[in-house]
Amino acid sequence: MAREIGMLMAPPTMPDAAAWSRIARTRASGFTLVFALLLLWEFSARFGWVVSQNWPPFSLVLVATARGLWSGDLSGPLAASLARMAAGYVIGSVFGIALGLLIGTIGVLDRFITPLIEALRPLPLPALVPPLILFLGLDDRLKVFVVAFAVVFPVLVSTLGGVRDIDEVLIRTARTFGASRARTLAKVVLPASMPSISAGLRISLSLALVTTVVAEMIAGSSGIGYSILQAQYGLRPEEMYAAVLCISVVGYGLNRGFIRLERRLLDWYQKDDAT
Amino acid sequence: MIDCRLRNSSGLRFLLIPACIFLLQQPAAADDPIRLRVSTISSIDTAPLEAAKAQGYFADEGLSVDTTPMVGGAVGLPALAAGQVQIANSNLVSIILGARQGLDFTIVAAGDSTRDAPPDLAGLVVASDSAIKTAQDLQGKKIGVNTRNNIIWLFARGWLAKEGVDPAKAIYREVPFPQMVDGVGNGQLDAAFVVEPFLSLGLKSGTVKLLAWPYSAVQKRIPISMFAASKSYADAHPDHILRFVRAYNRGVDWVDQNEGTAAFFALIADYTHLSIDKVRELVPPLFPKTIDPAQVGLVIDLMRAQGILDGPFDPASVRYSTVIVPP
Structure with missing residues (x-):
């Protein structure tokens, strides 16, 4: 539809404009902007537009990234962070989905738990880390918990939204066919909520990555968040940006991967949505 | 019945196998090094600790010191209060404020202090x-x-x-x-x-x-950073603290003897991740082995004057025996 409007609006005598319009709709245009900004970064450092010890040219950051990945100075902490993130993400997601399904289907729970969730949801994680050290220590347990805590709420809220939006007819039909409550939950409620759950899972994915890095920066002695601070305090800004670059690329990759997976698993919904 | 027995035996197996593995993995208790977890900061202030680690002085004392370097966060003292680390490197003001709030911090090793004249740290x-x-x-x-x-x-x-x-x-x-x-x-x-x-x-x-x-x-010779433990831990394990401080003080001697040498620069560069050139430009602080209560008193006076401490506070109360008479 958008394409049709674009074609209608473009003057027929200007094929160039149509070509530009086509390019603008591809992912290449997004990469062009990224490339332009990185070029600006490089020039701003090379030509002294920004004068700071903490502003190395992007080319040096790329070299530091390659070196760090090859030597393991960057790939090791990155792998450690991703492992923590994955553990926290899985735990938080499972809890979020399970709680969302339960609260959404059991009215009493909704009234009982929702105020607690609403009170916990806005808590800033960096403020939670120091008191949590008391109970969880300084190691992986703390970071995994913090990530799971960050993940659980968006997943829970989107699951709850999905459950509440289910067409009542679907549930009644299942009941009419004699399906038990558990079977209805597994065979009707869960699949029908999946598009909404999936949206929550996708939001939480980048949140999990950010939270892992923040937790490692506050109370870390390993991982990519710790590497960023270590490079900062070790006066190695190119290594610090190398770590930031890795996080950015990993975040982008995770998001793209999730979208692909979502398209494959929920194609019934996408097709349905398209029509 | 059979089903029940099988279930029981598999349950037992699940319990017994890890228990056996756990027991087999335990070496003879007498040879076990004492594990100490120390929260530290990656700066020149902790050079003697890193020297003691690198030179094997802790191992000589039968200690296995696991350092948890913290770069930016001030979580060393919360971790100490929570018993997650046995010893934490922190600054004098934070230690006094913690002690004033009822956390039983005691300074077990002196850390570093400023010199008599600039350049300061x-x-x-x-x-x-x-x-x-x-x-x-x-x-x-x-x-x-x-x-x-x-x-x-x-x-x-x-x-x-x-x-x-x-x-x-x-x-x-x-x-x-x-x-x-x-x-x-x-x-x-x-x-x-x-x-x-x-x-x-x-x-x-x-x-x-x-x-x-x-x-x-x-103020001259201000005690800047130091190593604190909780009084309850120090009272329960005086031997652990003694061994730690003995090894740490050997680290102080090593730093004093090697300051300005290639080995010293290499040590600092290794744990701070600074380049050797930048390490060479640093003016190391003093690494005393005792804490002078008069110096602590001056800091306490300043804290009072600036409104972050009120009521009586005995400067000697935060000193453990190892910073009064070095072992």
Whole structure:
């Protein structure tokens, strides 16, 4: 539809404009902007537009990234962070989905738990880390918990939204066919909520990555968040940006991967949505 | 019935197998090194600890010291209070504030102190083209400190007071050390109390110039950072503390003997991740083995004058026997 409007609006005598319009709709245009900004970064450092010890040219950051990945100075902490993130993400997601399904289907729970969730949801994680050290220590347990805590709420809220939006007819039909409550939950409620759950899972994915890095920066002695601070305090800004670059690329990759997976698993919904 | 027995036996197996593995993995207790977890910071202040580790002095004492380096966060003392680490490196002001709040901190090893004369480990800088020349010019101006209510903040205020300026007339902004020089350079801060190595680097780059050495202007030989344990742990395991401090003090001797040598620079560069060239520019602090209660008293007086401590506080109460008579 958008394409049709674009074609209608473009003057027929200007094929160039149509070509530009086509390019603008591809992912290449997004990469062009990224490339332009990185070029600006490089020039701003090379030509002294920004004068700071903490502003190395992007080319040096790329070299530091390659070196760090090859030597393991960057790939090791990155792998450690991703492992923590994955553990926290899985735990938080499972809890979020399970709680969302339960609260959404059991009215009493909704009234009982929702105020607690609403009170916990806005808590800033960096403020939670120091008191949590008391109970969880300084190691992986703390970071995994913090990530799971960050993940659980968006997943829970989107699951709850999905459950509440289910067409009542679907549930009644299942009941009419004699399906038990558990079977209805597994065979009707869960699949029908999946598009909404999936949206929550996708939001939480980048949140999990950010939270892992923040937790490692506050109370870390390993991982990519710790590497960023270590490079900062070790006066190695190119290594610090190398770590930031890795996080950015990993975040982008995770998001793209999730979208692909979502398209494959929920194609019934996408097709349905398209029509 | 059979089903039930099978279920029971598999349950038992699940319990027994890990238990056996656990028991088999336990070496003879007599040979076990004592594990100590120490929260530390990756700066030159902890050179003797790293030297003791690298030279095997802790191993000689039958200790296995697991250091948890913290770069930016102030979580060493919370971790100590929670019993997650047995010993934590922190600054004197934070330790006193913790002790005042009822946390049973005791200083077991002396850490480092400033010298008698500048250059100090930290200096107050302003932009190289700044019109600020004296403490009086800082009234109403923004001063960068890394954290409020810590030693940097305290001595920035103490210096202003000594120069006859009301410290409350300046605005204190919390900025991490690595960003301070940039903050002053781009005008977001009017001054900053910067520690090494950021101080020398900023001065060398020409972005900032030195205004004062607040540490030595206010007090000589200030105990800056030190190693604290909880009194309950120290009372329950006096032998662990004794072994730790003995090995740490050998680290102090090593640093004193090797300061300025290639081995010393290599050690610092290794754990701080600074380049050797930058390590060479650092002026190491003093590494005393005892804590002078008179010096602690002066810091306490300053804390009182700046309104972060009230009521009686005995400077000797935070000293453990190992910093009175070094083992």
